[in-house]
Amino acid sequence: MNRVVGFAAIAxxxxxxxxxxxxxxxxxxxxxxxxxxxxxxxxxxxxxWVSIVGSNGWLFRMVVPQRxxxxxxxxxGRARAFADAWSAAADEAAHKQCEAYGAAAxxxxxxxxxxxxxxxxxxxIQTDAGxxxxxxRFQPTQAQRMAAPSRQGNSVAQWMLYRPGGAGRDSGAxxxxxxxxxxxxxxxxxxxxxxxxxxxxxxxxxxxxxxxxPDGEQLLTxxxxxxxxxxxxxxxxxxxxxxxxxxxxxxxxxxxxxxELSQ
Amino acid sequence: xxxxxxxxxxxLANSLGLALLLYAGRARAQVDLSGNWQPAEPPFAQxxxxxxxxxxxxxIPLNREGRALAASANPDGTLEELGHQCQEWLTTFFGGxxxxxxxxxxxxxxxxxxxxxxxxxxVTDRPEQTIWIDGRSPPSSSALHTWGGFAIGHWxxxxxxxxxSNISDGWMTHNFAPExxxxxxxxxxxxxxxxxVVTYIIHDPxxxxxxxxxxxxxxxxxxxxxxxxxTVNDCxxxxxxxxxxxxxRAAPAMLPANNPALNxxxxxxxxxxxxALGGAEQMYPDFQRQLGRLYRVPKGYCVQYCCxxxxxxxxxQCPAPAPATPPAGAAAxxxxxxxxxxxxxx
Numbered sequence: 151m152n153r154v155v156g157f158a159a160i161a162x163x164x165x166x167x168x169x170x171x172x173x174x175x176x177x178x179x180x181x182x183x184x185x186x187x188x189x190x191x192x193x194x195x196x197x198x199w200v201s202i203v204g205s206n207g208w209l210f211r212m213v214v215p216q217r218x219x220x221x222x223x224x225x226x227g228r229a230r231a232f233a234d235a236w237s238a239a240a241d242e243a244a245h246k247q248c249e250a251y252g253a254a255a256x257x258x259x260x261x262x263x264x265x266x267x268x269x270x271x272x273x274x275i276q277t278d279a280g281x282x283x284x285x286x287r288f289q290p291t292q293a294q295r296m297a298a299p300s301r302q303g304n305s306v307a308q309w310m311l312y313r314p315g316g317a318g319r320d321s322g323a324x325x326x327x328x329x330x331x332x333x334x335x336x337x338x339x340x341x342x343x344x345x346x347x348x349x350x351x352x353x354x355x356x357x358x359x360x361x362x363x364p365d366g367e368q369l370l371t372x373x374x375x376x377x378x379x380x381x382x383x384x385x386x387x388x389x390x391x392x393x394x395x396x397x398x399x400x401x402x403x404x405x406x407x408x409x410e411l412s413q
Numbered sequence: 414x415x416x417x418x419x420x421x422x423x424x425l426a427n428s429l430g431l432a433l434l435l436y437a438g439r440a441r442a443q444v445d446l447s448g449n450w451q452p453a454e455p456p457f458a459q460x461x462x463x464x465x466x467x468x469x470x471x472x473i474p475l476n477r478e479g480r481a482l483a484a485s486a487n488p489d490g491t492l493e494e495l496g497h498q499c500q501e502w503l504t505t506f507f508g509g510x511x512x513x514x515x516x517x518x519x520x521x522x523x524x525x526x527x528x529x530x531x532x533x534x535x536v537t538d539r540p541e542q543t544i545w546i547d548g549r550s551p552p553s554s555s556a557l558h559t560w561g562g563f564a565i566g567h568w569x570x571x572x573x574x575x576x577x578s579n580i581s582d583g584w585m586t587h588n589f590a591p592e593x594x595x596x597x598x599x600x601x602x603x604x605x606x607x608x609x610v611v612t613y614i615i616h617d618p619x620x621x622x623x624x625x626x627x628x629x630x631x632x633x634x635x636x637x638x639x640x641x642x643x644t645v646n647d648c649x650x651x652x653x654x655x656x657x658x659x660x661x662r663a664a665p666a667m668l669p670a671n672n673p674a675l676n677x678x679x680x681x682x683x684x685x686x687x688x689a690l691g692g693a694e695q696m697y698p699d700f701q702r703q704l705g706r707l708y709r710v711p712k713g714y715c716v717q718y719c720c721x722x723x724x725x726x727x728x729x730q731c732p733a734p735a736p737a738t739p740p741a742g743a744a745a746x747x748x749x750x751x752x753x754x755x756x757x758x759x
Binding site for chain 2: 192200201202203204205206208209212213222260261262279310312325326327328330357359361362363364365367369371373387388389391393400
């Protein structure tokens with residue numbers, strides 16, 4: 151009898167051990183070959199989002215800083231010389247005002263976003279400010295990776311997934327994670343509408359963190375790190391926070407413009 | 414060789430050991446926040462070190478009461494008052510300073526591998542913080558309030574979701590935006606490889622008309638943590654302001670109409686003081702249209718906050734700006750109240 155109880159105890163312990171072994175929580179395996187990015191998504195980012203322009207950087211986001219106001223961006227001497235000589239009027243005359251709405255700057259502009267799935271492997275981000283469209287591709291083709299430089303560049307996205315308890319993909323357990331986006335092949339543009347430039351050699355890494363606040367609000371915290379061997383002396387990191395809207399209230403598409411409030 | 418009669422016991426012991434080992438591993442397998450985290454936005458450090466300029470509450474959803482207190486803030490004298498000299502910044506100032514934070518796990522006393530809390534280091538004038546993740550409940554709202562408050566948290570994937578209550582009254586920014594002792598904070602610490610993104614939302618039914626949201630990012634550093642020298646525990650308040658030695662211990666009053674700090678944003682950035690005092694609507698893009706009606710390009714301009722040095726308002730060292738006349742309508746409140754404009758008497 152004692153032997154039976156002993157073996158039963160061993161069996162229970164081994165079973166528990168096996169379940170614990172299975173339950174290691176961190177899973178950053180990325181994407182399944184079979185599952186699409188849309189079905190893999192740990193959160194639903196689709197819908198309308200509005201910029202929250204908090205105290206951090208409000209002054210330089212809501213009002214275009216005066217010439218010479220480059221605080222907060224680690225520009226080098228070449229960038230300073232470019233910005234000091236830059237002219238908004240000349241850019242407007244040359245129809246280059248959308249240079250201030252490129253991928254490296256667009257998420258800092260006070261605006262609303264419309265997020266939708268263009269296809270199961272491509273997340274589309276539309277902005278009302280400047281009427282821009284970013285495509286975040288989870289499985290870009292070789293042609294898409296090597297496409298010619300564009301205003302919004304080539305963005306390759308990946309879910310960084312985390313499954314509590316190591317639950318299997320089909321377990322129905324809640325899934326968590328964040329979105330990592332790497333953008334290259336950008337056309338030269340402006341980080342600020344007072345002439346601070348970035349070059350075609352710039353590359354950008356973004357993390358998109360979805361946050362569910364207990365009072366029901368949904369936030370998206372974007373952390374962007376921009377590197378540019380031409381115009382930046384160090385990586386430029388900044389945060390942008392967006393709040394989920396119930397509908398498209400306030401969505402007001404407007405063309406690119408450099409004629410805004412200027413100091 | 415284990416005798417056959419001892420085999421079940423040996424298997425049992427091995428199984429027990431394996432189970433304990435794996436359980437301990439599971440307990441440790443939550444996202445690891447430990448390490449020395451330094452602000453990842455060094456270029457902004459020069460701005461943050463001194464805090465926002467005096468009178469700059471832009472983007473903070475202060476309500477009427479909050480704006481009134483902000484308008485009375487004396488950047489030169491508030492921290493010199495006896496009652497404030499040894500005061501720490503609130504836990505909500507966590508993301509506003511130049512100091513980093515060292516985070517360490519706190520293990521269960523009986524089972525060290527089981528993490529019951531995360532400890533965030535303090536610095537000279539910033540309180541340390543313990544975030545309990547062992548399922549305990551927050552204390553009563555009438556229990557002790559401290560500068561650090563009481564924090565409980567739980568994991569949501571790579572994010573430690575924290576709720577902080579029981580915070581003392583104080584300031585949420587370096588230039589004295591007020592925060593009441595009824596404020597609560599939702600804080601989210603999201604680890605993304607070697608970055609720690611901290612998003613926090615301040616709810617204050619007394620001084621805010623909407624939640625105040627901001628985010629800061631820290632980078633994992635291999636350098637030693639940067640602690641401030643000394644702590645406020647060593648602080649002994651001393652009389653330093655004229656007027657404090659009298660019988661009534663009267664603090665120098667700074668009524669909004671006489672507060673020179675309220676002219677700063679108008680003189681240097683063309684932002685009327687009534688707008689610079691904040692308001693919930695300022696957090697949204699639509700406010701640009703309202704601002705456009707009131708904004709005037711400043712004639713005197715101070716690049717890089719040059720008149721604001723070393724944490725003190727050095728108005729006397731500013732290059733004299735050209736007189737800036739508030740545009741018509743600037744005195745009209747953007748926040749729905751009617752505080753007197755700076756430099757005018759009601």
